[in-house]
Amino acid sequence: MKTLTVSIISIFFYSLVPVVCQGNWMAGTARIMITPETPLVMSGYASRTKPFFSVKQDIWAKTLILEDETGKRVAIITTDLVGIYSDISPAIYAGIEERTGIQRQDVLLTWSHTHSGPRLTLKDKPSSDATEADTQNSVAYTKALQEQLVHLVEVASRSLQPVDLSWGSGVASFVMNRRQRTPRGVRLAPNPSGHVDRSLPCLKVTTTDGKIMAALFQVACHNTTLTQNNYALCGDYSGFAQAHVEKRYPGANAMFMIGCAGNANPYPRGTMEIAEQHGREVAREVSRLLEGELTPVTGPLPTVLDVAHLSLQPQKSIPELEDIVKNGPSWLKGNARTMIEVLKNGETLPITYDAAVSVWQFGTDLTLIGLSGEVVSGYVLATQSAIGHQKLWIAAYSHDYFGYLPTAQILRDGGYETRGLFNGMGWFDEQAEEDMIETVTRLANEAGRKFE
């Protein structure tokens, strides 16, 4: 098997000119191409089990290191990947801490959830839909990726320089609710009257000579313009958006995070041209924000990381689960089968799932919340009503890729987003919404957010 070649494409070295910046921030940034050299099985659509045929666009991992006036450092990592499972990330956090001193609670590891990227796994045993050779290739890629992400942060943390931070929010108009009501229940199709979060927050990092070092932006929409028919490796709309921003601002690192997008798809979708079109729309809006009036962001930057104990549904009996396998909706059958197996082995099922949540408080200017899982847009409304609407940035698809996190209402209504944990060990209970909001509220308090 070929080894993965890695190249640091762009590292920013600047001389440390003694200029006082507004917020006394220091920052460094770097990016690394993570396009697999060997075609890998793609991730995101269960029906697609073959490796990619071509590379439409290289995929990237990028980082932004920030150091506040107290000398505390944090790292934000963005990746053009579908998701990083919790058995893959511990080695990344450990490596970062060992080689840069940046602690686990100060790392926000995120993924764009592109459905046209490689499948990640550390499990040598082939799954039912992959050959042994394909599985070995995925494992080798995943192991190399762990080291690449550590190396990325290490490189960026060596080149910090004074910067100013500012932020603002625009709009992404193609974000569409994907839970359509039909006489036979909720199905995955556009629902123009359903709720989504169309905000497009953007953090601008500017050097003392006025150059843009990094632009970190977010859209709360699945990276699924490209569908299961696509076999070209691609970052989807967010990959195109990042490429456009980097072309327009040479030397800048364009970084993409995804918000509470669990129930949102791009509209329209289905072709590479449409993915490019959505990418151009995002890039135009990011450019408008970067060139307009943004709000300065000051430090210091206290951070907290904890887990929300999210309630799972009370355990069902084996006959009840067998009935779901036989007569239930397709999206519940996989977990029902896994739970039957666990119970037949005499093992017990968990009663909660511990989902990582972080809150970073930038002075009195901005609260950045990092939620794990595929969080649906109702959590934006619930979080806003708990801790206020303003100076708030809610990122999801970070820390842990455990499955969808539906609201209590979505659990009552049913549909794909109620499918439960990816590990098969349970379905979320309606109580999980309150569990999550309570944790976010407590952590926002601990981080020092002033509630409106």
Ligand SMILES: [Zn+2]
């Ligand atoms: Zn998803």
